[in-house]
Amino acid sequence: MSQVEAWTLLVGAIVPVLVAVVNQPGWNATVRRIVAVGVSLVIGLGTVVAQGLADFSPAGALVTIAAVVGAAQAAYALIWKPSGTTDSVERATSRTTP
Numbered sequence: 001m002s003q004v005e006a007w008t009l010l011v012g013a014i015v016p017v018l019v020a021v022v023n024q025p026g027w028n029a030t031v032r033r034i035v036a037v038g039v040s041l042v043i044g045l046g047t048v049v050a051q052g053l054a055d056f057s058p059a060g061a062l063v064t065i066a067a068v069v070g071a072a073q074a075a076y077a078l079i080w081k082p083s084g085t086t087d088s089v090e091r092a093t094s095r096t097t098p
Helices: 003-022 029-051 058-083 085-092
Strands: none
Touching (some): 003 029, 003 085, 058 085
16 A cells, blocks of 8 residues: 555545534434535545646546545444544534534
C-alpha cells in the first residue's frame, strides 16, 4: 500500500465525524444518507486535488473517491456508530434540541 492510498483510507475513516457535524438529529434517514454520501464525495474530490494533477487520471480519481466513500462507510459501521461518537457529535452540534 502506498502512502497516498494509506492517506486516502485515513481521510475516509475520519469523514463520519465530519458528517456528524453537518447532520442534524431531527433529519430523516434519507436526508442523513444523502448528506453522508455528499460529504464523502466532496472530501474524496478534495483528496484527488490534494494528490496533485501530475499523475491525474479519471480512473485514478474515481478509485480515490470510491476509496474515501467506502472507508467512510466502513469506519462509520465498525467504529464510529458502535462507539456512539457520531451521535454525540450530532447532539453537540445540533442547531435545535431534538
